[in-house]
Amino acid sequence: MKIYEAINLGAKELKNICENPKLEAELLLAYCLGMDRINLIIKREDEVEEGELAKFLGLLNMRKSHIPYQYIVKKQHFMGLEFFVDENVLIPRPETEILVEEVLKRVERGNVILDIGTGSGAIAVSISKYFADCTVYAVDISKKAIEVAKYNAEKQGVLDRIFFIESDLFRNLPPNLKFDFIVSNPPYIKRNEIELLQEEVKKEPIVALDGGEDGLFFYKKIIKEAPFYMKSGGKIGFEIGYGQKEEITNFLEKDGFKDIEIIKDLAGIDRVIIAKYKL
Structure with a gap:
């Protein structure tokens, strides 16, 4: 599965969970792949490895159970700084x-x-x-x-x-x-x-x-x-x-x-x- 396909899948899964399902899907996938969101978009045609996809699906399930995105990725930005949460x-x-x-x-x-x-x-x-x-x-x-x-x-x-x-x-x-x-x-x-x-x-x-x-x-x-x-x-x-x-x-x-x-x-x-x- 290509990156853009995984994003579309994630957005569909989160459709009724959050206000911006595509953005959260992008951020969760970027977290799985160890890259920032900009590179995710640039490399949208790259393939997602099987293990990374499995991890991504697991995070989507966590988010679908209403665990806040910030707790999943263990970070939140505040005053221009990154905080562990x-x-x-x-x-x-x-x-x-x-x-x-x-x-x-x-x-x-x-x-x-x-x-x-x-x-x-x-x-x-x-x-x-x-x-x-x-x-x-x-x-x-x-x-x-x-x-x-x-x-x-x-x-x-x-x-x-x-x-x-x-x-x-x-x-x-x-x-x-x-x-x-x-x-x-x-x-x-x-x-x-x-x-x-x-x-x-x-x-x-x-x-x-x-x-x-x-x-x-x-x-x-x-x-x-x-x-x-x-x-x-x-x-x-x-x-x-x-x-x-x-x-x-x-x-x-x-x-x-x-x-x-x-x-x-x-x-x-x-x-x-x-x-x-x-x-």
């Missing part, structure tokens, strides 16, 4: 890049930054990669997630600039440590809505999705505890879910945060909230 971490989304970009606009030389719920390390690693003159602490309750994040930090050459700590929010942080910036993309899906999510999303770690009964559990907890770990004038930044702006703004104001800014995503949805802590 597996079933132990949430797959980084393009929307989260807005949070990182807004932090990078505001971070200053020598700042100490905390990333809560680091997962794959996408936020912590990206900040450290693009702003070397800061120190980053990254925490996650999952030991396996911390291992993935450390791997990605090493892959991007920033492992020596990030302190990874297995911790339930602030619990295991060094005593008396104060931060200039606390950043988080916490779980924000309402518990009773998890079953309504796409099948692919439900393959991701529940602990990274479940935001409690109202979807706001972690925002409330982080905002309540954050002042004990922040410098006066320090900032806090969150990615937020649809319709959560007002309640999170109220939490922030109640606990001493000022100068609250809301940043929308490309669809015009409130996506990031940043505030300053003042004693």
